[in-house]
Amino acid sequence: MTDTDDRIADIIAAHRQDEAPARSALLPILHDIQAAFGHVGEDTMRQIALALNLTRAEVHGVVSFYHDFRTEFRSLPVIKLCRAEACKARGVEALIEAAEQAAAGKVAIETIYCLGLCSVGPSALVRDEVHARLDASKLAALIGAAA
Numbered sequence: 001m002t003d004t005d006d007r008i009a010d011i012i013a014a015h016r017q018d019e020a021p022a023r024s025a026l027l028p029i030l031h032d033i034q035a036a037f038g039h040v041g042e043d044t045m046r047q048i049a050l051a052l053n054l055t056r057a058e059v060h061g062v063v064s065f066y067h068d069f070r071t072e073f074r075s076l077p078v079i080k081l082c083r084a085e086a087c088k089a090r091g092v093e094a095l096i097e098a099a100e101q102a103a104a105g106k107v108a109i110e111t112i113y114c115l116g117l118c119s120v121g122p123s124a125l126v127r128d129e130v131h132a133r134l135d136a137s138k139l140a141a142l143i144g145a146a147a
């Protein structure tokens with residue numbers, strides 16, 4: 001077993017409760033593994049499935065259902081721009097185009113649907129921090145700081 005396998009086993013063990021169904025531990029395990037390693041790889045899904053007595057397809061189904069889980073490591077910083085209706089009405093579509101050009105491959109620009117800041121949009125999520133009232137210059141500053 002590698003150090004990584006041991007860390008994954010520790011995360012799984014931390015969420016397993018004998019009286020609770022194994023399936024109920026799956027999402028917390030996936031969140032912690034992604035937080036620790038930046039992704040949930042194929043080998044990891046196999047290890048989780050084995051530990052929880054689930055099929056690999058069941059684990060993969062959950063990972064692929066939620067957009068925030070990644071199956072491959074990505075080294076680029078990520079800025080998630082809200083593309084839901086209120087932010088659309090406040091001009092996020094034009095900001096997305098500008099952001100992709102400004103990012104120039106150094107920052108990944110992704111979209112997300114509602115950060116709960118609808119009245120102060122357009123909004124973005126950078127790491128665990130939300131940013132509101134974005135315009136082109138504020139977004140360019142965020143991209144510059146993230147790159």
Ligand code: FES
Nearest residue numbers: 082087115117118
């Ligand atoms: S619509 Fe963008 S934060 Fe709600």
